[in-house]
Amino acid sequence: MRRANQTETAVLGVLSVQPMTGYAVREAIRDVLGHFWSESFGQIYPMLATLERQGYATRQGSTKPGSSVFAITRAGQGRLTELLRQPIQDAPPRNGLMLRLYFGRHLGPAECRSLIHDARLEAEQRIAELTAVRRAIESGAGHGADRPYWLLTVAAGEQAARATLAWADGAIAALEQLDPAPGSGAAAAPGATAGSGERAGGSGGTAAG
Amino acid sequence: MRRANQTETAVLGVLSVQPMTGYAVREAIRDVLGHFWSESFGQIYPMLATLERQGYATRQGSTKPGSSVFAITRAGQGRLTELLRQPIQDAPPRNGLMLRLYFGRHLGPAECRSLIHDARLEAEQRIAELTAVRRAIESGAGHGADRPYWLLTVAAGEQAARATLAWADGAIAALEQLDPAPGSGAAAAPGATAGSGERAGGSGGTAAG
DNA sequence: CCGGTCATGTAATCGGTTACATGATTCG
DNA sequence: CGAATCATGTAACCGATTACATGACCGG
Numbered sequence: 378m379r380r381a382n383q384t385e386t387a388v389l390g391v392l393s394v395q396p397m398t399g400y401a402v403r404e405a406i407r408d409v410l411g412h413f414w415s416e417s418f419g420q421i422y423p424m425l426a427t428l429e430r431q432g433y434a435t436r437q438g439s440t441k442p443g444s445s446v447f448a449i450t451r452a453g454q455g456r457l458t459e460l461l462r463q464p465i466q467d468a469p470p471r472n473g474l475m476l477r478l479y480f481g482r483h484l485g486p487a488e489c490r491s492l493i494h495d496a497r498l499e500a501e502q503r504i505a506e507l508t509a510v511r512r513a514i515e516s517g518a519g520h521g522a523d524r525p526y527w528l529l530t531v532a533a534g535e536q537a538a539r540a541t542l543a544w545a546d547g548a549i550a551a552l553e554q555l556d557p558a559p560g561s562g563a564a565a566a567p568g569a570t571a572g573s574g575e576r577a578g579g580s581g582g583t584a585a586g
Numbered sequence: 587m588r589r590a591n592q593t594e595t596a597v598l599g600v601l602s603v604q605p606m607t608g609y610a611v612r613e614a615i616r617d618v619l620g621h622f623w624s625e626s627f628g629q630i631y632p633m634l635a636t637l638e639r640q641g642y643a644t645r646q647g648s649t650k651p652g653s654s655v656f657a658i659t660r661a662g663q664g665r666l667t668e669l670l671r672q673p674i675q676d677a678p679p680r681n682g683l684m685l686r687l688y689f690g691r692h693l694g695p696a697e698c699r700s701l702i703h704d705a706r707l708e709a710e711q712r713i714a715e716l717t718a719v720r721r722a723i724e725s726g727a728g729h730g731a732d733r734p735y736w737l738l739t740v741a742a743g744e745q746a747a748r749a750t751l752a753w754a755d756g757a758i759a760a761l762e763q764l765d766p767a768p769g770s771g772a773a774a775a776p777g778a779t780a781g782s783g784e785r786a787g788g789s790g791g792t793a794a795g
Numbered sequence: 796c797c798g799g800t801c802a803t804g805t806a807a808t809c810g811g812t813t814a815c816a817t818g819a820t821t822c823g
Numbered sequence: 824c825g826a827a828t829c830a831t832g833t834a835a836c837c838g839a840t841t842a843c844a845t846g847a848c849c850g851g
Contacts (some may be wrong), residue, residue, distance in 0.1 A: 383682065384838085390689040400802050414685050415678035417840055422804055443847055444802055458692045465682035465701075469624035469812090473592065473674035475742060476623050480599040481735035483667045489735070492674075525764055526690035526698070533684060533753050540749035544742050555734055593810085609830050626812055631832055652819055653830055678839090 383466060384420045385428070389449060389457040392434060394523065396448035399425050412507065412534045428453065486556035490549050497545035500538045507534045592675060593629045594637070598658060598666040601643060603732065605657035608634050621716065621743045637662065695765035699758050706754035709747045716743045 391397070391405045399422050406416050425447055428434040433453030438445040449457070474496055481489040511531045514524060600606070600614045608631050615625050634656055637643040642662030647654040658666070683705055690698040720740045723733060 382838090383680070383685065386685060386689075390685070393689065393692065398802070399804090400800095410685070410688060411679075413679045413681035413688075415680070418804080419806095419840060419842095420838080426804095441802090441847075454692070457689070461686050461689060461693050462697070465686065467682050468677070468680045470620075470622045471592070471624070471677045472622035473676050475739045476592065476595060476599070476619070477670050477674065478735055478742075479619060479622075479739045480595075480602065480666070480670060480732075481738070482731045483602065483663070484670050488671070489738075522691045523689075525760065526687055529690070529698075529757050529760065530684045530688045532756065533687075533750075536749045536753040537746065540745045541742075544745040547741065548738050551734065551738065591810090607830070608832090609828095627832080628812060628814095628834095629810080635832090650820075650830090 384416055384424050386457070386460040387414055387416055388421060388424050388428065389433060389453055389460065392447055392449040393454065393457055396446050398444055398446055412503065413530065486552045490552045493545050493548050497542060500541040500545065503538045504535060507531050507538065593625055593633050595669040596623055596625055597630060597633050597637065598642060598662055598669065601656055601658040602663065602666055605655050607653055607655055621712065622739065695761040699761045702754050702757050706751060709750035709754065712747045713744060716740050716747065
């Protein structure tokens, strides 16, 4: 089963917006697609060479020496559409936070809460960034037919981040119900000195229903 | 910068729940952690050998010949906690759907709607699966202290899937406003025969606000 | 002139999937 | 008995990251 060359799609895609150097391609992917895609130099430069060789992009060694601007060709546009139509190859899931929470018993409620709190902060920051990006797209008059599609992806990111926020709140609340150290309020329950955690079941864990 | 051995974490983690064969480790990861983690045989068997060599797991070649059951050791439990405390290494984002939608101009509204529709179906199915898993965890009396943590991760998956549903609905609606082929209702607007798509701006793209 | 940014590439390495080879057990 | 499942491992390959080497250009 051949693995898809999604790098080709990404590079041709950003070149379809406007011609640019390899360096700028990477910046465009990091800054604009950054919330849902990533490529490194080690992938981009060889790919640009390949695209040139196959006639999907042309290199214009101009402006400054030691710098070449790549532009997508007519054939490259056809190739891009073809690539976009290929079945989606989603990478196998690898969520480090969930891996840790699933085995959170070995960390205990307090450390898990800390992990979730960090994730919440990250989600908040992502929302701020995406909102800024959306504002820029909405007000900026430059990008023409691309606009509605870009707004679609931004909306997806915002929705996902908001979902993370909601989940985190519920999860932290559930964990606070589980151990006696929320920082304030009711102290440790009377009697229990150092329970092994056997009674962790019950109604606990109704997080973010 | 050393890349983290999160495979070790995952394998030790499932062994911490109960001893099992390598084959069962993979099944556990696929069926239970499957929504947010994955490992293949090619990773699991070498890792089990390493864990045995390092004293984090023991092999009990018993019950049936040609089959060995691995159990986590005391040292392995310490190692697991250590691994869980290491900073989260999240894989660089690679969302194939978003990559396609971002360059959706080259596909057109209809094909994009189809992609989103597929994603919506997937999300629905994931919700169904996760709900079943949650029911099993809630009713099953077996798993003791692990339960609240497992419910946490399941809740995260459900929340994310619901967010996808909401986004997909908004996105499809936005795209239908963009082109004249929703299948029913108002046909193509009068006058425009084959617009180049220049007027795709305006109020379009208020998806899933 | 020196540090930061822009710019281009290559080599080493690694994490991970896929495919292959092999065999026992169980169930219809 | 034959197919499906359980079970263990190895080898090849590949996509991707990281690090390295190099150099132009610009502003303070």
